[in-house]
Amino acid sequence: MNPQEIISKHPPTQDNLLNILHDIQNNHPENYITHEAMDLVARYLNMTKSSVYGVVDYYSMLSVKPRGRYIIRICVSPVCHLKKASQLINHLEKTLGIKSGETTSDKLFTLEVAECLGQCQEAPSMMINDKVYNNLTGERIQEVIATYR
Ligand code: FES
Structure with missing residues (x-):
């Protein structure tokens, strides 16, 4: 489904902005929102392009950069931080070969x-797309990543 088809499934009210943006992102094979799609949304909802761009920029769940099929989001907030989330990030970076x-x-x-x-x-925690994984250890991360390969 292309962005125009996705947009037209939603009523043209600004309350639908986030739903439309999520829908567009989830339907893109590279999990992001193109500038062309944001322009279409702005026109459809009668908003300025900069206000749509601002919303996409504000929400960390939304991206303007191409991403992988699986988005791993590891928590770095205080409770997870105290439970050594930074070591788990190092572990993930090493396992995946990326920063x-x-x-x-x-x-x-x-x-x-x-x-x-x-x-x-149940910290430390991460999500892969919509699925949550808790009580993480280096070993558990290896097991989880292996199921996605
Ligand atoms: S601090 Fe709440 S889930 Fe990590």
Whole structure:
């Protein structure tokens, strides 16, 4: 489905902005929102381009850069930080062969850091697309990543 088809599934009210943007991103094979798509959204919702760009820029879940099929978002907020999230980031970077913010050359994984995922009671935590993984250890990360390869 192309961005125009996705947009026209939603009523043209500004309340739908985030839903439309998420829908466009989720339907792009590289998990991002193009400038052309943002321009179409702005026109459809009668908004300025800069206000649509501003919303995309504000929300860390939205991206204007091509990303991998699987977005790994590891929490770096205080509870996870205390439970050694930084070591887990190093572990993920080594396992994937990329730095945080990068995408693997096979376009399978993008590694991102995130604010609290609402899983503090079972920290440290990460998400891969919409799925949450808690009580992470280096070993658990290896197992989880292997299931996506
Ligand atoms: S601080 Fe990491 S899930 Fe809340």
